[in-house]
Amino acid sequence: MRTPSRLHATEKSPAVTLSAPPSLAPRVRFAPSPTGYLHIGGVRTALFNWLFARHHGGKFILRVDDTDTQRNLADALAPILDGFRWLGIDWDEGAEVGGPHAPYYQSERLALYQAAVEKLLAGGFAYRDYARPEETQAERAEAEAAKRPYVASRRWAAESPADRARFEAEGRTSAVRLRMPREGVCRIDDIVRGTVESEWAAEADHVIQRADGTCLYHLASVVDDVEMGITHVIRAEEHLPNTPRQIFIFEGLGAPLPRFAHLPVVAEPGSRVKLSKRKLDKYLKNPEFAELYQHGRRIADRLRLEVSPETFNPVITDFYRIAGFLPEAILNYLLLLGWSLDDKTEMLALPEQIAHFSLERVGKSAASFDPKKLLSFQERYMQALSVDERLALVLPYLEQAGWIAAPASAADREKVRSIVAAAADRIKVSGDILDYDEFFVADEALVYDPKAFDKRIRSAAGAPELLAAMHDEIAALPADAAFDAAALEKLLTAFVAARGLGLGVIVHAVRVAVAGKPVGFGLFDILALLGRERVLARLARTLRVLEATPNPPEAS
RNA sequence: GGCGCGUUCGUCUAGGGGUCUAGGACACUGGCCUCUCACGCCGGUAACACGGGUUCGAAUCCCGUACGCGCUACCA
Numbered sequence: 001m002r003t004p005s006r007l008h009a010t011e012k013s014p015a016v017t018l019s020a021p022p023s024l025a026p027r028v029r030f031a032p033s034p035t036g037y038l039h040i041g042g043v044r045t046a047l048f049n050w051l052f053a054r055h056h057g058g059k060f061i062l063r064v065d066d067t068d069t070q071r072n073l074a075d076a077l078a079p080i081l082d083g084f085r086w087l088g089i090d091w092d093e094g095a096e097v098g099g100p101h102a103p104y105y106q107s108e109r110l111a112l113y114q115a116a117v118e119k120l121l122a123g124g125f126a127y128r129d130y131a132r133p134e135e136t137q138a139e140r141a142e143a144e145a146a147k148r149p150y151v152a153s154r155r156w157a158a159e160s161p162a163d164r165a166r167f168e169a170e171g172r173t174s175a176v177r178l179r180m181p182r183e184g185v186c187r188i189d190d191i192v193r194g195t196v197e198s199e200w201a202a203e204a205d206h207v208i209q210r211a212d213g214t215c216l217y218h219l220a221s222v223v224d225d226v227e228m229g230i231t232h233v234i235r236a237e238e239h240l241p242n243t244p245r246q247i248f249i250f251e252g253l254g255a256p257l258p259r260f261a262h263l264p265v266v267a268e269p270g271s272r273v274k275l276s277k278r279k280l281d282k283y284l285k286n287p288e289f290a291e292l293y294q295h296g297r298r299i300a301d302r303l304r305l306e307v308s309p310e311t312f313n314p315v316i317t318d319f320y321r322i323a324g325f326l327p328e329a330i331l332n333y334l335l336l337l338g339w340s341l342d343d344k345t346e347m348l349a350l351p352e353q354i355a356h357f358s359l360e361r362v363g364k365s366a367a368s369f370d371p372k373k374l375l376s377f378q379e380r381y382m383q384a385l386s387v388d389e390r391l392a393l394v395l396p397y398l399e400q401a402g403w404i405a406a407p408a409s410a411a412d413r414e415k416v417r418s419i420v421a422a423a424a425d426r427i428k429v430s431g432d433i434l435d436y437d438e439f440f441v442a443d444e445a446l447v448y449d450p451k452a453f454d455k456r457i458r459s460a461a462g463a464p465e466l467l468a469a470m471h472d473e474i475a476a477l478p479a480d481a482a483f484d485a486a487a488l489e490k491l492l493t494a495f496v497a498a499r500g501l502g503l504g505v506i507v508h509a510v511r512v513a514v515a516g517k518p519v520g521f522g523l524f525d526i527l528a529l530l531g532r533e534r535v536l537a538r539l540a541r542t543l544r545v546l547e548a549t550p551n552p553p554e555a556s
Numbered sequence: 557g558g559c560g561c562g563u564u565c566g567u568c569u570a571g572g573g574g575u576c577u578a579g580g581a582c583a584c585u586g587g588c589c590u591c592u593c594a595c596g597c598c599g600g601u602a603a604c605a606c607g608g609g610u611u612c613g614a615a616u617c618c619c620g621u622a623c624g625c626g627c628u629a630c631c632a
Contacts, residue, residue: 031632033632065632067632068631068632129630133630136630140628143557143558144557144558144628145557146557147557147558148557148558149558149559149628150558150628175630176630177630193561193562196560196561197560198559198560199559202558202559202560202628203559204628206629206630207629207630208630209630210630211630212630214630216629216630216631216632217631217632218632221632236626237561237562237625237626238625238626238627238632239626239627239632240560240561240626240627241559241560241561241626241627241628242627242632262561264561264562265625265626267625269567270566270567271624271625272562272563272624272625273624273625274625274626288567288583333568336568336569336581337568338568338569339569340568340569340570342570342580343569343570343571343579343580344570344579344580344581345580346568346569346580346581346582363568363569364561364562364563365561365562365563365625366562366624366625366626367567367568367569368567368568369567369568370567370568370582370583372567372582372583373567373568373581373582373583374582375582376581376582376583377582379595383595423594424594424595425594425595425596426593426594426595427594428594452592456592492591502591503591504591504592505591506591507591507592508591508592510591511591511592517592517593518592518593519592519593519594520592520593520594521592521593521594522590522591522592522593523591523592524591
């Protein structure tokens with residue numbers, strides 16, 4: 001039995017999307033723990049929150065979940081905030097920007113949590129539990145052995161001051177636990193998963209405050225959501241089983257319930273298991289993931305960055321910033337991990353993403369991270385940029401590698417601009433400019449690819465003689481002769497035609513002689529970019545190198 | 557173990573009872589272009605987890621099974 005689609009849409013999307021007064025504009029949040037890195041799955045969750053807020057003219061709040069941190073907060077938070085800023089995901093309230101519900105750091109909101117604990121206690125929604133850990137453990141083990149859900153016996157629940165005194169006289173300490181209902185059904189009307197039901201009786205009495213007085217995540221999260229007026233809790237599916245106890249806290253606090261939307265998790269490449277930063281070794285066994293990693297690694301090495309897989313790997317946002325990915329490409333890819341507009345549209349610029357985003361179109365099943373597809377978005381976004389835009393992206397890499405002086409001189413800019421133009425689609429991420437060292441090294445420092453040198457020059461019949469003749473022909477050119485790609489094409493074509501040869505015979509040898517490698521731009525572009533003097537110098541050097549080692553050892 | 561969620565090409569997905577001999581994209585692959593590489597263009601392989609229902613008709617609705625994932629902490 002199906003409801004008409006119009007009605008169905010209304011039933012799934014709350015009134016807030018249609019006729020909500022401004023004061024009811026949605027308020028959503030993302031609450032990272034300051035771990036020192038920004039996980040790509042976290043970015044996807046944050047993106048969906050952000051898009052939802054922007055689409056509906058609501059607020060996106062960035063709250064810091066630091067109840068549990070001992071480490072230096074500033075150091076651990078900076079990479080996360082910087083990551084969001086780099087991606088262009090901004091927040092209306094929260095860390096560093098403040099707002100009407102400040103402070104946005106949980107570690108500074110302890111008094112609120114304490115008040116909530118007392119309110120829950122007073123209302124009978126929670127109790128002080130004096131059980132010792134081993135006693136709780138034993139009950140749990142018993143339940144498991146009996147194959148039923150673990151439910152606390154509440155034998156050590158203090159119902160009166162007298163109970164407390166008695167337990168404390170036994171040397172016991174207490175944590176505060178939720179007094180979960182023992183009957184009925186908890187119904188969650190989830191925007192992405194529909195109605196999810198579970199038995200209240202299957203819920204354990206979760207601890208909300210430890211014996212040492214500190215509070216736990218579920219309590220803090222709900223208290224903050226209430227206080228900050230969060231209307232929609234949009235988070236990863238792993239939190240779905242936690243939702244009943246949170247609903248119970250909302251109710252105990254007498255607060256209205258937000259809408260819930262549980263997003264499918266972002267999974268490992270080729271799997272359904274949640275993507276985790278700790279399993280890099282495993283992911284590197286996936287060829288496509290390894291290729292992405294090596295690509296970034298190559299760039300980091302040329303930049304002489306000290307990177308470790310702990311902080312530099314494709315699960316972490318910083319990886320992409322360092323390699324020179326475009327934020328728009330990453331966001332576009334991430335958007336499609338669990339969301340789609342229709343049966344064709346894939347490329348959506350940010351304004352379109354905002355215009356079209358809706359929670360109703362979020363999928364239900366885990367989506368595995370596909371490095372190749374991410375790269376393909378990156379390529380398409382890069383292709384859409386003008387040469388000058390690419391030049392601006394690439395210059396900092398050359399400066400940081402020390403290949404040009406910083407800040408770039410006008411001459412350097414012009415030179416690099418020509419290289420970028422000739423490179424065309426070969427530069428997929430900004431750091432790829434560092435593949436073209438042949439245009440930046442001194443002629444005498446050019447490194448030859450050994451295999452290419454042997455195949456195209458040393459072992460190629462007639463190649464040395466042709467290179468020598470080529471050198472002489474260029475040297476004999478009038479000083480004012482054009483040395484651009486068109487002129488060079490004419491010259492080379494005539495050169496081989498005069499000898500009754502094809503272009504292929506000379507092209508490969510010359511390429512290796514002047515660029516050191518068998519792949520790259522069109523040869524005429526390479527020669528023009530290098531200029532006459534450097535081409536001559538490199539041809540001459542190649543011939544000298546050949547002469548110095550006329551009979552190389554047999555390749556094994 | 558218990559509870560919850562999920563299952564369409566290798567991957568991301570479209571799909572809301574007939575228009576599905578299941579569409580798109582990435583990957584893979586054949587070809588074209590070509591001085592290499594990359595780009596681009598044309599083509600191809602490839603999926604409704606399984607079993608029962610309901611119905612004239614099921615990828616689509618219902619039930620079961622299998623498999624996967626998540627939760628089951630005085631973690632978040």
